[in-house]
Amino acid sequence: MSENPADAERSGPRVRTDPTVPEAEAFVSAALDRGSLVTLFGRCTVEYDGRAASELESGERHLMLKPDGTHLVHTDSGQQPVNWQPPGSDHECRIESDALVIESVRTAPDERLAATVTDVAHAAAFDVDDEASVDLVGSEADLKRRILESPGLVEEGFTPLSTERETPAGAVDVYGEDAEGRTVVLELKRRRVGPDAVGQLKRYVGALGRDLHADAEVRGVLVAPSVTGRAEELLAEEGLEFVPLTPTG
Numbered sequence: 001m002s003e004n005p006a007d008a009e010r011s012g013p014r015v016r017t018d019p020t021v022p023e024a025e026a027f028v029s030a031a032l033d034r035g036s037l038v039t040l041f042g043r044c045t046v047e048y049d050g051r052a053a054s055e056l057e058s059g060e061r062h063l064m065l066k067p068d069g070t071h072l073v074h075t076d077s078g079q080q081p082v083n084w085q086p087p088g089s090d091h092e093c094r095i096e097s098d099a100l101v102i103e104s105v106r107t108a109p110d111e112r113l114a115a116t117v118t119d120v121a122h123a124a125a126f127d128v129d130d131e132a133s134v135d136l137v138g139s140e141a142d143l144k145r146r147i148l149e150s151p152g153l154v155e156e157g158f159t160p161l162s163t164e165r166e167t168p169a170g171a172v173d174v175y176g177e178d179a180e181g182r183t184v185v186l187e188l189k190r191r192r193v194g195p196d197a198v199g200q201l202k203r204y205v206g207a208l209g210r211d212l213h214a215d216a217e218v219r220g221v222l223v224a225p226s227v228t229g230r231a232e233e234l235l236a237e238e239g240l241e242f243v244p245l246t247p248t249g
Helices: 005-009 021-034 131-137 140-149 195-211 229-238
Strands: 014-017 037-049 053-065 071-074 083-085 090-096 099-106 111-126 159-167 170-177 183-188 218-224 241-244
Touching (some): 140 159, 195 229
Antiparallel strands (some): 014 111, 037 053, 053 071, 099 111
16 A cells, blocks of 8 residues: 555654643544544543443543553553553543543443543654554455455445556555446555544545546445544545455455
8 A cells, every 4th residue: 555645744653741731632632533542641530431430539640542442541550550441432532621531432331431631741642553463453455455356345246446546635545346337446444443544535535536527426435444433423424435344354
């Protein structure tokens, strides 16, 4: 998969020291949208509702938000978090009553963990590529190979025509047609993704639509193991589609 210049800019860590609450909200929200791993240190309270209910009073704590939905809350002792949300949660960041609220929610079972941070001392975001997980998770090249070998994994009647097709917005991972002859653009991701991937797909669909004849219908399909709740909402809003598929069979 060719590298998008915007993706290259995101490859390094980002750090904010003693940000204001609005600055922290903008920083964390942007990082979550990119699918980054986010850490914060500051004074916060923590509320949990789910299998039981609990509340931590105000104290200085370290928060970690992982792209797979994990949310960890650590204090200054012990190896285990004092509270957490497991993988599969959706993270949201907002401002309430001049404080930064970071909430992680999942269903089946219904669980909610919310940290209300009144004073952020440090925030960092990392675009992590853990090479040790490649054999287990697979790569985007593996995902592309699965689709080219078995196009029906995308949908019945899908026919790949080319890969890395250039557009003014960048190279399309897989370009093809559906059973009705409509143009289909596939954007492939090997991990759970957020709104950034939806925006990327939207740009490809728009650019290709402008390149083709006026009455051409271009379908955009995001192919990934899973998407965040916000990404799912944006896909529906933009008329784009999602196919859950992992790089390895």
